[in-house]
Amino acid sequence: VRVAPSLAKALARGQEIRIVSTVRFDLRSAERGIVLLMPQDESGTTLARPQPRASVERGRGEVTLEATIITPASGAFVEIFLALHAEGRKATTAVTRARYALE
Numbered sequence: 492v493r494v495a496p497s498l499a500k501a502l503a504r505g506q507e508i509r510i511v512s513t514v515r516f517d518l519r520s521a522e523r524g525i526v527l528l529m530p531q532d533e534s535g536t537t538l539a540r541p542q543p544r545a546s547v548e549r550g551r552g553e554v555t556l557e558a559t560i561i562t563p564a565s566g567a568f569v570e571i572f573l574a575l576h577a578e579g580r581k582a583t584t585a586v587t588r589a590r591y592a593l594e
Contacts, residue, residue, distance in 0.1 A: 500591065501591065501592045501593065501594040502562050502569060502591045502592070502593055502594070503562065503593075503594060504562055504563065504564050504565070504593050504594070505561065505562060505563070505564040506561070506562050507559060507560070507561050507562075508559070508560060508561075508562060509557065509558070509559050510528065510530055510539075510557065510558045510559075510560065510571060511555060511556075511557050512528055512555065512556050512557075512571070512573055513553060513554070513555045513556075514526050514553065514554055514555075514556070514573055514575065515551075515552070515553045516547055516551065516552055516553070516554070516575055517550075517551045518547065518548070518549045518550060518551075518577055518579075519549075520579050520580060521549060521577035521578060521579035521583075522548075522549055522578060522579050523546065523547065523548055523549065523577075523578055523579075524546070524547045524548075524575055524576055524577035524578065525544055525545070525546055525547070525575075525576045526544065526545045526547060526554050526556065526573070526574070526575050527542060527543070527544045527556075527572070527573070527574040527575075527576070528542070528543040528544070528556040528557075528558055528571070528572075528573060529542060529571070529572040529573075529574065530558055530560050530569060530570070530571050530572075531569070531570050531571075531572065532563045532566055532569060533563075533566045533567055533568055533569075533570075534566075538558075538560040538561070538562075538563075538569070539558035539559075539560050542558075543556040543557060543558045544556070547575075562593060563593065566593060567592065567593060568590050568591060568592050568593055569590075569591045569593065570588050570589070570590050570591070571588060571589045571591070572586060572587070572588045573586070573587050573588070574586045
């Protein structure tokens, strides 16, 4: 799960934005997994309800998740977390994030 930091740019406060994230995955020993998209404000409040998620199965693949949020009117930033929680003999979670300043 990877987000290119070069894609991060400042966002306007109090604006509706659409987030589209494509995650490529490779579940080798895991039977299944869940990919989550979690846009949050700086206090950790999730901005997308319901929270976008997709179930994935063993092997390689790609899944695209979308959410529309309203950026906070106050605060310094919004963070977009992408997580892949895989379950097999052992459970593991990979998380990456991108931080977007609010202007």
